[in-house]
Amino acid sequence: MKHFYPIFAFVVVFTTTIGYGQSFRYTQYKDNRTPFKGVNQILEDHKGFVWIASDNGLYRFDGQNFLDFNTSLKSKHIHQLVQDSDTLYFSNDAGIYKLYYEQNEVTLTPYQAIGEGTELGFINVLFLDSERHLWASSSEGKIFKINRNDKNIKTYQLPIKTKVRYTFLGEDGNNTLWALSPGNGLFHFDITSDSFVQLPGFNDMHHFYIDEDMLFVAGSGIQGFAIIAPNTLKKRIEIQTGDTIVKRIAKDKNSRFFVSTGSSVFSFTDEAPRLKKVFGSNDPHRLEALPFAEINTIGFSQDQLRKGGKIWISTKDGLWLLKTDFFSSVEGMPHDNVLGITTSEKQQNVLVSQGRVFEIDITKKNKIFSSIAERGRVTGISMYGNTRYYGSTDAKISVFKDQEELRTLDLQSRGGGVFFTFSDATGNLWFCQAPSDKPLQGVGKLKPDGQLKFYGAEHGLDSRILVIREGGRSEIYAAGIGIQSYLFKYNSVTDRFEPKSLALPEDVSTNFEVHDLAIDPLGIVWLGTTDGLLKYDTETIKRIDLGPFSNNEIRAVRAVQNGGVWIATDTDGLLYRYPSGAYVQFDETSGTPSKIASYRSLSLDANGTIWVGTAEGAVYSSMQQPEPLRTNPPGITAVYVNDRLATSTSFLFSNQDDIRLKFATIAYPAKGLQYQYKMVGSALSKEAADHTPWSSAFSLPEVYLQNLPPGEHTVLIRAQQPGGYNWSAPVSMPLRVKKVWYATWWGLGLILAATLLLFWYVTYLWGYRKTKTLSAELSKKEQDLEDKHAQLSAKSSALSLRERELKSTGANLYMLNRLLDQLPNSASWAMVFPVLKKLVQQPTPIAAFEIGFKKANEIHYQGYTRNEGLLFERKAEFNEKENLQSYAICGNIPLLIRNFETEVTQYIGTKTTVGYASLIVIPFKQTKGPDAVFCAYAEEKDGFSQRDLTLLQVLVKFLSATVKDTSK
Numbered sequence: 003m004k005h006f007y008p009i010f011a012f013v014v015v016f017t018t019t020i021g022y023g024q025s026f027r028y029t030q031y032k033d034n035r036t037p038f039k040g041v042n043q044i045l046e047d048h049k050g051f052v053w054i055a056s057d058n059g060l061y062r063f064d065g066q067n068f069l070d071f072n073t074s075l076k077s078k079h080i081h082q083l084v085q086d087s088d089t090l091y092f093s094n095d096a097g098i099y100k101l102y103y104e105q106n107e108v109t110l111t112p113y114q115a116i117g118e119g120t121e122l123g124f125i126n127v128l129f130l131d132s133e134r135h136l137w138a139s140s141s142e143g144k145i146f147k148i149n150r151n152d153k154n155i156k157t158y159q160l161p162i163k164t165k166v167r168y169t170f171l172g173e174d175g176n177n178t179l180w181a182l183s184p185g186n187g188l189f190h191f192d193i194t195s196d197s198f199v200q201l202p203g204f205n206d207m208h209h210f211y212i213d214e215d216m217l218f219v220a221g222s223g224i225q226g227f228a229i230i231a232p233n234t235l236k237k238r239i240e241i242q243t244g245d246t247i248v249k250r251i252a253k254d255k256n257s258r259f260f261v262s263t264g265s266s267v268f269s270f271t272d273e274a275p276r277l278k279k280v281f282g283s284n285d286p287h288r289l290e291a292l293p294f295a296e297i298n299t300i301g302f303s304q305d306q307l308r309k310g311g312k313i314w315i316s317t318k319d320g321l322w323l324l325k326t327d328f329f330s331s332v333e334g335m336p337h338d339n340v341l342g343i344t345t346s347e348k349q350q351n352v353l354v355s356q357g358r359v360f361e362i363d364i365t366k367k368n369k370i371f372s373s374i375a376e377r378g379r380v381t382g383i384s385m386y387g388n389t390r391y392y393g394s395t396d397a398k399i400s401v402f403k404d405q406e407e408l409r410t411l412d413l414q415s416r417g418g419g420v421f422f423t424f425s426d427a428t429g430n431l432w433f434c435q436a437p438s439d440k441p442l443q444g445v446g447k448l449k450p451d452g453q454l455k456f457y458g459a460e461h462g463l464d465s466r467i468l469v470i471r472e473g474g475r476s477e478i479y480a481a482g483i484g485i486q487s488y489l490f491k492y493n494s495v496t497d498r499f500e501p502k503s504l505a506l507p508e509d510v511s512t513n514f515e516v517h518d519l520a521i522d523p524l525g526i527v528w529l530g531t532t533d534g535l536l537k538y539d540t541e542t543i544k545r546i547d548l549g550p551f552s553n554n555e556i557r558a559v560r561a562v563q564n565g566g567v568w569i570a571t572d573t574d575g576l577l578y579r580y581p582s583g584a585y586v587q588f589d590e591t592s593g594t595p596s597k598i599a600s601y602r603s604l605s606l607d608a609n610g611t612i613w614v615g616t617a618e619g620a621v622y623s624s625m626q627q628p629e630p631l632r633t634n635p636p637g638i639t640a641v642y643v644n645d646r647l648a649t650s651t652s653f654l655f656s657n658q659d660d661i662r663l664k665f666a667t668i669a670y671p672a673k674g675l676q677y678q679y680k681m682v683g684s685a686l687s688k689e690a691a692d693h694t695p696w697s698s699a700f701s702l703p704e705v706y707l708q709n710l711p712p713g714e715h716t717v718l719i720r721a722q723q724p725g726g727y728n729w730s731a732p733v734s735m736p737l738r739v740k741k742v743w744y745a746t747w748w749g750l751g752l753i754l755a756a757t758l759l760l761f762w763y764v765t766y767l768w769g770y771r772k773t774k775t776l777s778a779e780l781s782k783k784e785q786d787l788e789d790k791h792a793q794l795s796a797k798s799s800a801l802s803l804r805e806r807e808l809k810s811t812g813a814n815l816y817m818l819n820r821l822l823d824q825l826p827n828s829a830s831w832a833m834v835f836p837v838l839k840k841l842v843q844q845p846t847p848i849a850a851f852e853i854g855f856k857k858a859n860e861i862h863y864q865g866y867t868r869n870e871g872l873l874f875e876r877k878a879e880f881n882e883k884e885n886l887q888s889y890a891i892c893g894n895i896p897l898l899i900r901n902f903e904t905e906v907t908q909y910i911g912t913k914t915t916v917g918y919a920s921l922i923v924i925p926f927k928q929t930k931g932p933d934a935v936f937c938a939y940a941e942e943k944d945g946f947s948q949r950d951l952t953l954l955q956v957l958v959k960f961l962s963a964t965v966k967d968t969s970k
Contacts, residue, residue, distance in 0.1 A: 032320025065672030327593025340615030393420025473521025
């Protein structure tokens, strides 16, 4: 693709060029979370895996697991990766290697070149040209060309003065090869002389990027040159950076450049060469300066939200991932409660009221806003063409046209503040007003000529109205308060409202209200109410199944053209409902500043972007006509039968086998992944299989199957990422299950024959010995013996049970004593956690444990699970009403939960998912530090006893007394 630039050079200065920073959600991979420290480069392959060239080897990363590929390598210091279709090449201190897939298995072999300099060694840079020849460079200024056809190698020597770590290579749109040796200069390859020719004036440059007919160099500033000919460059762009040295430059998948200055990252485009600093923003309320170590490379991978892709920063002490959220906020706008949002299908702006009104220009890539000063506190806003209406808390409506005030209407004589306004297709303004000192029914209408009209009981509206909207086939509906009269439709012929309320479900509350409504293209009315989302089709009304959110208060609703519905709940964030009935939740992990929605604040702008108002600010979708994102389907990584790894690809099991499936999903980041599975029989129709319910969501990527019925089955597994992702397409695994031998027809026949033979023998023996004279006495003695045997069996069972209990208690005491002996005195938590890991390694009922430390309004956890070797971390909001650990800390109460599903609501109001059936929670206080809590989890119900609680209390008491490190 050719670029068009102005004839004159665009020169800007670093100190005056840094614009508002771009913000990204970020994830760090470093320290004990990774098997490496320094990262030189990352590369995404055609399957979606990320390959990591590190100082400790080559790893393949799926977002959760780092798969080691170093067993056959002589050197673990990986320098660079390049990709050729489905083949990867990489270099280390021992040479060049090739990596490719064979039936999903990775094959890794040395890349053998022939001819001079076959033993390359210490190759720092690799490059594939347009003809797929492999080029390599070393620190001595040598450049090697390896022919793709015959693998012959040819060596070129650059005329360098000093050795450098990297000599970078690139190719322009005319297939000319370029080389940059920092401190030594810029070179182009001359085919005629078969050598590299130096261009003067580039000795102070550290890195370059070639984009078709443009060459960008970075070092003491950033310069962009048009490539007129291999030996002729014409400057088009210059960004002066003063004393700051730019070390790396890269371009993402959407033509935005990213540069690093060692520990900071900036971006710019060639159309707008203005540096913008990159910040982190995991909390939508703030920007964070990212503390990068020395940056080695900047790479990019595919992303559904950001056209330029996810951004990977490789540094000397770890790896960073920067990504875009589903929702973004307008930079600089306050994070205050939103009172209203209005958009127009024809206007390129959005109005947001937070008491004062902000106007957002949506024509810019980076949305900008301006504040509009209005009289009073604006609670209702709307637009019609270039006319704008502002309703305020002081019962006034101000009308503006082209920023000029036309009139202001004072409605104090009718009621209180104007809390909602809506402009219909003909320019009428409908408004809802709060009551003041008396009940207020109906709505008001302001005509374009300024005339006012009020619609009350005499016009069909005999209840208080909260919302009025137009949609479908230009139909206008009004809705409000009351079980009997909550919905009305406007008849423009009679200029009246007609009642449309139908009988509601029996379990609706007595204070039923319709907060918002939307009319879809088919004329169906969706009602957001105090009792969930209702669907009205003129003949029926029903509550929509939204799983655990079915009875939530719905504060805003918006129907879109594809049949989907956006739903804003009171305290559980935003939902998107597909026409099929499936739904996806959006919350703070999606980029919204709060899960608490504002009333009637969902709107689509002229570009198809959805705007959402919350209690802590307004956000907009990163995509136009947005739908939930796609989660990659999981891949089955291992199958275990009776705890043994199965190697066959055709699986045949017996109905007595215990089967364990392990799987993984490629996701960046992978934190918070959830899974579901279901098993369907081959005899089921597709419709019946589709209606087979999925299991409850779980986080551990494993499925256990037991007591399978004989026959042919298919196991379906799907995954879901947090942050606005839909459930993935399911991965399927066929299973053939046969009966055990003794359940087959011939096995049953054999057992029956043996039983008959035994019966005949016993009968014969009993008849042979039986006599009339001893019959009564023998029967009595047999009865006495049976009674004594029953007594002895009962005593024996009681003694065995007591013996097992004593042994179990003794073993637990012994293990506790061993654990306490291994804990050092006056230790830090970093020293204690590896010792405590034995709680999940020994044969105890503990499947996982974690220790949480209260920090401000959060609890920060660290711990181990039985199936994971690494220390995990997480955090949660400190909330004694919704979080069991917070409740225990506040009350200083140890808790023994034998059945999480039935007992947890005795302490807190909601059933937060923990993924375990029983748990022990023991709060404790550190010597100086914050309050803490110890949590142990078991997979089965009644997994812990009172003795277990007592033993763990001893352990926690010991920890609180001995651990002196209170920095957590």
